[in-house]
Amino acid sequence: MASIYLIIQTKKSPAAIYLRLRDGRNLDIKSKTNFHIDPINWDDKEQRPTKKALKDINIANLNTDLATLKNDLLKEYNSSKGKKIIDAQWLKDFINPKQESIKHTNKLVDYIDTFIEFKKSDVKNSTVKKCNVIKNLLLRYQEHTNSVLNIRDIDATFKLDFEKYCIKVGYAPNTTSRNIRFIKTFCRHAKANGVETHYQLDSIKAKYHKVDNIYLDEKEIEAIENIKNNDLTEGLENARDWLLISCFCGQRVSDFLRFDKSMIRYEKNKSGDLKPLIEFTQVKTGKIMTIPLHSKIIEILKKYDGDFPRKISDQRYNDHIKNVCEKAKINKPTPGVKFDKLTKKKVKKDYEKWELVSSHIGRRSFATNNYGKIPTSFLMYITGHTTEAMFLTYIGKSNKDIAMELTNYF
Structure with missing residues (x-):
């Protein structure tokens, strides 16, 4: 019976x-994989990363990749035995299969097109667009550095230099x-297709940075509710109602702006009371969602005969709700970032809060207020x-915030 071992041969x-x-006794072959690890994180007896090291998400991912590699090798060996010559070259070819159909696989920008081709049937159009946006950013970075990025060049030094470039040209952290x-x-996908990557790839970390989270508090939402209809155009009143719906449902703009009454159904709760639910499929994730409808939303629907x-388009909605919040006098000076059309740069300073309102604010307001x-x-x-x-990062809760809330229980 075949046995597969994972080993390292140095303490460096x-x-x-x-x-x-x-x-x-007839077969004993060995080949280097594309994976690397610090020896202090390796358990020779268990042939895997140490339990302590597995607390690191990157090493945990490495452990999963190694387990998959062993399992795939055993399957390939069992299917090839007696049909192919099983030797060291066979093992090397298994670990790094030839990718004749993939052109320029060593160049990062070119490989993005390969990645999209592989994934286009599995991901949303929005993901494909993001891939192309990053491709164009990398092209500008290459022009700036007068270089061509190979996949094996993606290491800690690249990460630091790329971050400096992005900050310089105005990208948010x-x-x-x-x-x-x-x-x-992209690089991990290339690695799975036999393309050489840098040993530092898995150790590169890109952390979220705490930002000023703009949301509408309950008093501000009430002020929006209380705007007199005479002070709003028909278009602004329509946008105001959508804004209130978003503040009470917590969904992305790509989802709630598609809501219609055909998605609503009523179910009995444990007390036997009929409660309204709305069922829909999230655009971003493809996940089927069923959530209860807030009583405030039901009140709004009465205005529209139950619908x-x-x-309204996302862009029109985004523009209108700024005007709605200005009408509601949501003008407290608030730190934020806006794009300056004259300088073509983002400017961070204090603005009247309504100027910083965007289509995402309802979801964050729902999460923060509740x-x-x-x-x-x-x-x-x-x-x-x-x-x-x-979730806590999304609503801007720091460790100190959580600790202060815990004091209520001590």
């Missing part, structure tokens, strides 16, 4: 991880972090955040 870091395949995570995804307000009132797990279900850490 980074150490290459080798695969050894044995089957009785979190946008830059997101782009770096995408670049790592939602008139449909934090501590509704169990966090329920809020995360509605907003779609997969981890509590992501």
